[in-house]
Amino acid sequence: MKIKPRLLATASALLLGLAASLGAAPARAQSAGVLHIYNWTDYTSPDVIAEFTKETGIKVTLDTYDSNETLLAKLKAGGSGYDLVVVSDDFVPIFISQHLIQPINAAQMPNFKNLAPQWQTRAWDPKAAYTVPWQWGTTSFMYDSAIDKDPVNSLGTLFNPPPSLQGNVGMFGSQSEVVDLALIYMGKPLCDANPSDMEALVKLLKGQKPFVKMYDSDGVSDRLAAGEVAMSQVWSGDAVRARLQKPTLRYVYAKEGATGWMDNMAVPVGAPDYQNALKFINFMMDPKNIATETNFAGYQNAVPASAKYITPSIATSPEFNPPKDLKVVFTMACPAQATKDYDRVWTLLRQ
Amino acid sequence: MLKLRSTLLLLLPAVGVIGVFMAIPMLITLVFSFMTANTYGGVTMPLCVDAYVQMLFDQNFDGTLSFVPDYVIIMVRSVYLALATTVLTLLLGFPIAWYIFCQSPARRMLLLTLVTIPFWINTLIRTYCWILLLRDQGLVNDVLEYLRVIDHPLPLLYNQSAILLGLVYTFLPFMVLPIYATLERLDTRIIEAAYDLYVTRWRLFRRVIWPLSRPGVGAGAVLVFAPALGAFLQPDMLGGGKQLLIGSLIEMQFTASRDWPFGSALAIVVTLAVVIALILQGRRSNSGVKA
Amino acid sequence: MSKPTEGGFNWRHAPEFGFFTTLMVLFLYAPLAVLVVYSFNANRLVTIWGGFSLRWFAKVVQNGDIQAAAVTSLIVAAAATLCSVTIAVAAALALARGRLFVGRGAATGLIMMPLVVPEIVVATTTLIFFSTLGMTIGLLNLIIAHTVFCIPFAMLPIQARLQAMGATNEDAARDLYGSEWRIFRRITLPLLMPGIVAGGILAFVSSLDDFLISFMVSGAGNTTLPVYVYGMMRMGVTPEVNAISTILLVISTLLAFCVFIFSRPTAVSGAPAAKRPSLSLSTQEIT
Numbered sequence: 035m036k037i038k039p040r041l042l043a044t045a046s047a048l049l050l051g052l053a054a055s056l057g058a059a060p061a062r063a064q065s066a067g068v069l070h071i072y073n074w075t076d077y078t079s080p081d082v083i084a085e086f087t088k089e090t091g092i093k094v095t096l097d098t099y100d101s102n103e104t105l106l107a108k109l110k111a112g113g114s115g116y117d118l119v120v121v122s123d124d125f126v127p128i129f130i131s132q133h134l135i136q137p138i139n140a141a142q143m144p145n146f147k148n149l150a151p152q153w154q155t156r157a158w159d160p161k162a163a164y165t166v167p168w169q170w171g172t173t174s175f176m177y178d179s180a181i182d183k184d185p186v187n188s189l190g191t192l193f194n195p196p197p198s199l200q201g202n203v204g205m206f207g208s209q210s211e212v213v214d215l216a217l218i219y220m221g222k223p224l225c226d227a228n229p230s231d232m233e234a235l236v237k238l239l240k241g242q243k244p245f246v247k248m249y250d251s252d253g254v255s256d257r258l259a260a261g262e263v264a265m266s267q268v269w270s271g272d273a274v275r276a277r278l279q280k281p282t283l284r285y286v287y288a289k290e291g292a293t294g295w296m297d298n299m300a301v302p303v304g305a306p307d308y309q310n311a312l313k314f315i316n317f318m319m320d321p322k323n324i325a326t327e328t329n330f331a332g333y334q335n336a337v338p339a340s341a342k343y344i345t346p347s348i349a350t351s352p353e354f355n356p357p358k359d360l361k362v363v364f365t366m367a368c369p370a371q372a373t374k375d376y377d378r379v380w381t382l383l384r385q
Numbered sequence: 386m387l388k389l390r391s392t393l394l395l396l397l398p399a400v401g402v403i404g405v406f407m408a409i410p411m412l413i414t415l416v417f418s419f420m421t422a423n424t425y426g427g428v429t430m431p432l433c434v435d436a437y438v439q440m441l442f443d444q445n446f447d448g449t450l451s452f453v454p455d456y457v458i459i460m461v462r463s464v465y466l467a468l469a470t471t472v473l474t475l476l477l478g479f480p481i482a483w484y485i486f487c488q489s490p491a492r493r494m495l496l497l498t499l500v501t502i503p504f505w506i507n508t509l510i511r512t513y514c515w516i517l518l519l520r521d522q523g524l525v526n527d528v529l530e531y532l533r534v535i536d537h538p539l540p541l542l543y544n545q546s547a548i549l550l551g552l553v554y555t556f557l558p559f560m561v562l563p564i565y566a567t568l569e570r571l572d573t574r575i576i577e578a579a580y581d582l583y584v585t586r587w588r589l590f591r592r593v594i595w596p597l598s599r600p601g602v603g604a605g606a607v608l609v610f611a612p613a614l615g616a617f618l619q620p621d622m623l624g625g626g627k628q629l630l631i632g633s634l635i636e637m638q639f640t641a642s643r644d645w646p647f648g649s650a651l652a653i654v655v656t657l658a659v660v661i662a663l664i665l666q667g668r669r670s671n672s673g674v675k676a
Numbered sequence: 677m678s679k680p681t682e683g684g685f686n687w688r689h690a691p692e693f694g695f696f697t698t699l700m701v702l703f704l705y706a707p708l709a710v711l712v713v714y715s716f717n718a719n720r721l722v723t724i725w726g727g728f729s730l731r732w733f734a735k736v737v738q739n740g741d742i743q744a745a746a747v748t749s750l751i752v753a754a755a756a757t758l759c760s761v762t763i764a765v766a767a768a769l770a771l772a773r774g775r776l777f778v779g780r781g782a783a784t785g786l787i788m789m790p791l792v793v794p795e796i797v798v799a800t801t802t803l804i805f806f807s808t809l810g811m812t813i814g815l816l817n818l819i820i821a822h823t824v825f826c827i828p829f830a831m832l833p834i835q836a837r838l839q840a841m842g843a844t845n846e847d848a849a850r851d852l853y854g855s856e857w858r859i860f861r862r863i864t865l866p867l868l869m870p871g872i873v874a875g876g877i878l879a880f881v882s883s884l885d886d887f888l889i890s891f892m893v894s895g896a897g898n899t900t901l902p903v904y905v906y907g908m909m910r911m912g913v914t915p916e917v918n919a920i921s922t923i924l925l926v927i928s929t930l931l932a933f934c935v936f937i938f939s940r941p942t943a944v945s946g947a948p949a950a951k952r953p954s955l956s957l958s959t960q961e962i963t
Contacts (some may be wrong), residue, residue, distance in 0.1 A: 070896035075907030080739070086449045096741050097899040098907030099891065103640030108892055110426045111800050115896035129426040207626045209641050229446035248543050248625030248776065253513075262520050279719075370424040375446055377798025384629045385455045388800045391856060392774030399787050399827060407789050407826045410801030414793075417801075456757035459711030481700055482790040484693040486693030495698070497873075498932035503704045506711065506921045508900050517714070558881070561875040563833040570840040571757070580687055582716075600839040604832035607791065608878070615794040630855065636796045636888075640894040652797040660785060 067092040069310040072105070072116040072302075074098060079330035086317055092310050101208075109134045114304050117311040120168050123296045124210065124365035126158040131147035135300040138312060140166045145319035153336035157283035157364060159298070166315050168338035169328065170296035171209060176258055176273050180282040189219035189288040192265065193242050198247040204266030205259055207249045209380035210365065211293070212239070215267060218291045218363055232375050239383050249384065252302055258283055269295075270353040271332040277353070283352045291361030296336075395421050411656075418649035426643040436650035456651075463631040464658075466545070466620075467613040470552040471560075475602065477553065478560035482601075483594075485561075486568040487591025494626070499567065501558050512551055512622050516542060519550075519623075533608050543625030551619035556612065560605035568594075631655060684913045706804060708783045708925065715918035733918035742920055744897075745904040748815070752890075754909035760826035765868070767827075769860075773843060774803045790825040797894035798825070806893065814895055821893045822883045829882050830875035837871025 067090070071078060075098040083094045097116065099105045102125045109119075110132060123128055129135045140146055140162040147155070149167065159165045175192045175291070182191075182198050193216065195203050206212055214237055217224055222231050251346055253271040257263045257290055258277035268276070273285040299318065303335045324335045325343030332348055341349065348354060356362065398666070418436050422426040440615065443453040485496045502544050518524050521538035529535050541547060572595070619634035624630075629637075638648025715733070719726025736742055768786060771780060788799065802821055811817060845867065849859045865872075887902040894900065899907075901924075905917055 072896070075904055095897045097894070097896055098904055100903075100906040101640065103643075104891060106643075107639050107800060108803065111803040111892065113803060113895075114807065115812065117896075132425050132427070207621065215861065227446075229448075232446040243627070246625075246627070248627070250622065250626050260520075260522050262522055335650050367425075372641065373424065374444070377644070378443065378446070380637075380641075381455060381629065383633075384627060385458060387789065389774075392770045395766040395774065396783060398763045399677045399831075400783055402763060402820075403787055403827060404787060404823055406802065406805070406820060407793075407798070408786065410798060410805050411789065411793065411802055413801040414797050431779040476698060480693050481697050484690060484697040487688040487690055487693070497877075499701060500704065501877050501881065502928050502932060503708055505884060505924055506708065507905055508885050509902065509905055510711065510917060510921050514710040516708060517710050554707075556701070557700075559829075559878060561849075562878055563836050564835045565802070566833045566871040567840045570867075576687055588750065599835040601705035601833075604836040607788070608829065608832055611791045632794060635794045639796050648806070649797065649866055652794045656789075656793045660788075663785070663788060663792070664781070 064296075067269060067310065069094045069307055069314055070115060070117045070305075071096050071314075072099065072118065073120045075102070077120065077297075077331055079327045081330065082318075082323055082326050085323060085326070086314060088318070090139060090310075092313070106132075106134075109302060110215045114302070115306065116302050117305040117307045118314060119300055119302055120297050121165070121300050122365070123156070123158045123298060124367050126165055126298055126300070127367045129300065130164055134303060135164050136303045136305070136308075137163050138166070138301050139163060140314065140315065140368065142297055143312070143316045143319065145316050146320050148337045148339055149337050150336055153296075156296070156298075158367075163305075165298035165300045166319060168297040168299050168318070169331060169333040169335050170294065171270040172291040172353075172360075172362060173206075173215065173267065173269050173295060174286055174288060175215075176268045176276060176285045178258070178261070178280070178282055179284045183266045183293050186284070186286050187289055189215065189286075189290045191286070193219055193238055194244070195245045195265065199265045201247060202262075202264040203242075203246045204254060204263035205242075205246050205249050206251040206254075206267045208251050209376055211251065211267070212249070213376045213379060214293050214365055218361075219288075220295060221290065224363060224366050225372045227372040227375050229367075232379060236379050236382055239379065243383065255279075270334075270356075273353045274332050274348065274351050277351070278347075287357055287360050289362050292356070294362035294364040296364070401650050414649045414652055417654050418646055420646050422644045422646050424643065426639075426645065427447070427634070428645050436644075436665075438648040439647050440650065459629050460631055460654075462628065464551060466552065466630065467610050469549055470556060470613040471606050471610045473553045474557050474560040475605065478557055478605065479564055479598075479602075480592040481654055482561050482564040482568055485565055486571070488582055493569075497562075500561060504558055508555055508618060509622075510556070514617060515547075515551060515554070515623065517546060543627065545624065545628070547623040551623040552587060552613050552616060555616075555619065556609040559608040559612075563604035563608065564598055567598050567604075571597055607663060610662075614655060614659065711918050712922050715915055715922040717915050717918075719915075732915040733923075736919045736923065737917050741899070741915065742901075742904060742916065746898045746900045746920060746924065748818075748898055749884055749901040752815065752818050752822055753880050756822035756826045756883045757830070757876050757880040759819070759823045760830045760870060760879045762824070764827050764834055764875060764879075765872060767905070768838055769864070772835065772838045787831060788828050794818035795886075795888045799888040802889065803892040812895055815898055817888060817893050817895065818898055818900070821889050822886065825886070825889065826879035826883055830879040833874035833878065833932070834868065834871040837868055837874075841867050846926040863936050 041279060063217075069086075069092050071083075071094060073096065078096055083096070087094060088091065099108070102122050105121070106125060106128065106213055109129075119135070121135070126135075141154075141168075146162070146166075147182060154162060156162070156165075157168070172328075175189070177186060177191065177199065184196075192203070192334055212379050213235065214224055218225060220231070220234065220238065222228075226232075254266050254268045255276035256274040258266055258268065261280075261285050268285070270285065273283070277283045277285070297313050301308060301315075305311055318327070319337060321339035322339045325340035328335045328340065329343075329345050329348065334354060395577075409579075417428050419432050419434065421431060421433055421435065423429045440456045441452060442450045443455070445451055470498050481500065485493050485500075488496060497638075516523070519541040520526070521542075525541060526535075526538040531537070543662070575593060576589065579593055584592075615628065615632040615635070617636050620628070620630045620633055626633075635651050635655070638644045638651065714725075716728050716730065717725055718729035726852045767783075771784060802824075806812075806817055845863050846859055849863050854862075885902060886900075887906055891903045891906070894903065898950065901920070908914065908917060
């Protein structure tokens with residue numbers, strides 16, 4: 035048969051390639067200087083990695099995940115091989131309690147003093163025993179001032195849209211983000227599980243639903259810039275991107291407050307290159323390095339001295355500089371009853 | 386007929402691989418569905434049937450149990466969409482498979498590859514491109530407005546029809562390829578003989594082609610229905626996340642809701658439903674076509 | 677092949693089907709056209725045209741991670757397809773031609789299971805299973821997990837083809853004292869080729885596209901392309917993804933072209949064409 039030799043050739047080429055890649059992976063892991071970073075895509079500046087490798091000679095591999103929840107599911111199910119993960123603040127207590135991340139005693143690291151005092155003791159990790167700040171931002175909403183010409187300073191505009199914005203509103207697709215912002219609007223504490231509050235919450239969200247175009251956390255800046263939505267819940271960094279495309283967009287610092295979130299570096303239990311991970315964490319507390327990261331991803335960092343290295347267009351943007359009196363409520367991990375309740379709210383809403 | 390020994394040997398790799406790497410995880414799922422949810426994901430003892438109860442009776446905010454039709458509604462909606470997808474891909478895919486069959490062998494390969502090349506590109510990306518095409522500021526609306534066929538953009542996206550479009554788009558080759566593989570074996574002399582007897586095209590289809598292509602259609606139906614039932618990407622992206630389908634619901638349980646037992650229980654129910662449907666379909670096709 | 681029979685009637689000539697198929701092909705390629713065009717978009721935001729630019733292709737060339745992800749995806753898909761098609765052919769033969777009195781239904785059900793169970797469940801429990809066993813053999817974990825779900829995708833078209841084929845040729849060959857292996861190689865395999873090709877394509881495409889199982893089961897350094905792309909969603913999908921998809925599209929077209937070239941003289945049209953008499957026979961000629 036004519037096919038056979040060529041089939042054999044292709045098959046052997048594939049097998050060779052397979053063997054090569056299998057051989058390569060373990061070899062890399064066993065050499066002294068490797069670091070396996072696990073982060074969101076496009077969230078680790080390639081310049082930072084290059085700089086780190088230059089300074090220490092440690093080779094870095096980067097793998098990606100799409101959300102805290104899937105990271106949690108994967109580590110809980112036994113996923114391993116990673117040296118550094120980046121976890122949002124509301125998940126840090128969960129990871130700690132589930133013994134998924136190990137102590138790093140960051141307070142002892144040489145660069146720890148570079149962190150701003152308010153970030154040295156964070157509510158979710160007071161002694162910085164497990165985590166170090168990566169980047170942080172606020173979550174609020176953005177609207178097109180060309181469509182709604184009135185000044186907007188309240189979350190009420192988002193949850194009870196005026197006629198000009200109705201039908202063109204976007205909300206996040208994640209239950210915690212939507213519920214948190216709604217609770218802030220209602221003036222209730224996060225992780226509230228009071229039954230009458232829950233009923234009010236459902237009523238609020240269901241009342242908003244007819245005017246919402248989609249519940250989706252992805253591609254928000256795209257949508258705002260293209261005009262697909264005239265108002266949307268959005269993260270501060272994304273808001274900058276959207277506004278640069280469409281100057282009439284405005285990020286709102288509402289009087290009720292905004293959600294705050296911070297992503298933190300942590301080392302998973304069973305990390306093969308523990309020392310290298312610590313080196314990287316220390317490296318990222320240096321002002322120049324974290325500034326490179328901020329310039330790449332566009333979110334704030336926890337090192338005040340980095341301010342002089344940040345590109346002006348980012349540094350002076352309103353999204354980057356929340357007003358001093360803004361009530362920033364950082365996200366929290368909620369106990370079982372509250373989680374169950376929010377689940378119920380979310381299912382009822384999207385059913 | 387092959388000898389028993391050869392038969393078993395041939396079957397062994399498939400059964401072995403799937404038996405070990407699939408059946409054991411399924412067993413784990415079954416066990417999980419009878420355990421209690423750990424607050425932060427995972428499962429703990431004690432064993433209970435809470436997960437199954439939750440499908441029909443959920444806890445209200447004040448702790449009382451009441452019957453909730455929500456999950457049943459979600460299930461019914463998902464089955465409906467999966468069935469609609471299967472029927473539509475059949476209606477659209479059969480003519481394509483037939484046309485390819487009518488070509489010369491060289492042209493057949495060309496057409497087959499033409500039909501399958503799009504599927505090398507990630508579903509997420511192609512779905513994103515559909516959003517670019519269908520949304521209010523998308524190409525379709527732009528063109529229609531330019532041609533002055535409409536004055537406001539049509540709401541083509543973020544509804545059930547958009548989900549259906551996305552599902553049909555994703556699963557079309559899974560219907561076309563098996564049908565083509567079956568049609569290819571068709572003895573063209575039968576067709577010519579039928580035409581010599583002055584058959585109409587419709588009768589030809591109904592009496593000759595359809596019965597002979599049933600194995601392919603059955604295969605295609607399974608390949609479309611089962612994954613379509615569990616799909617969560619198209620509903621979330623194209624449907625605007627406003628209506629939950631069973632795939633998204635189960636995915637939620639393992640991620641945001643951290644309720645692995647409930648997710649496992651739902652998965653078991655879905656699996657059982659599809660398996661029963663498959664068995665029924667298998668019985669029918671075995672007693673049917675005698676090629 | 678479009679030679680008319682006596683009287684000028686050619687049942688193969690079906691222009692309305694051709695028109696319909698063309699429409700369907702346009703439907704299939706519409707998002708791809710958008711994809712390719714936007715990969716040349718100078719703007720970072722995928723959805724607003726900012727002028728023609730090659731900067732995303734340049735970024736892809738510099739971005740080792742996205743390349744590694746694409747290569748990993750291709751390797752895993754190729755390996756999984758090879759394994760799953762081989763296993764599927766064996767299993768399909770056994771089920772269709774084998775002497776089995778009991779267990780046929782159960783075996784079929786078992787093999788179809790990966791299709792039927794929701795993916796997140798498969799993904800999570802497979803990971804639990806692997807990590808309990810302490811199996812961390814890098815790429816092989818992924819390949820095994822992919823092979824498992826590719827087997828039913830490969831097997832269904834093959835089974836359909838076997839069923840339509842009938843066993844007459846093989847039985848005839850057996851009457852002529854052919855050995856099992858020879859029968860398989862000379863008769864069954866060539867006749868089965870379209871089913872195998874169809875099954876292989878489906879398996880390959882499913883593996884290339886898989887996200888959840890790849891995400892859960894992959895170890896460090898083994899991110900596949902879908903996992904990479906999904907991880908981008910939080911920060912916004914950049915045209916870099918469009919660029920690499922365009923590159924993949926070009927590669928797949930080239931590969932398809934190669935397959936087309938080397939399958940032309942043989943398998944698909946070989947045995948069956950030789951077996952069937954000329955297609956222009958009419959009933960008069962037979963009698």
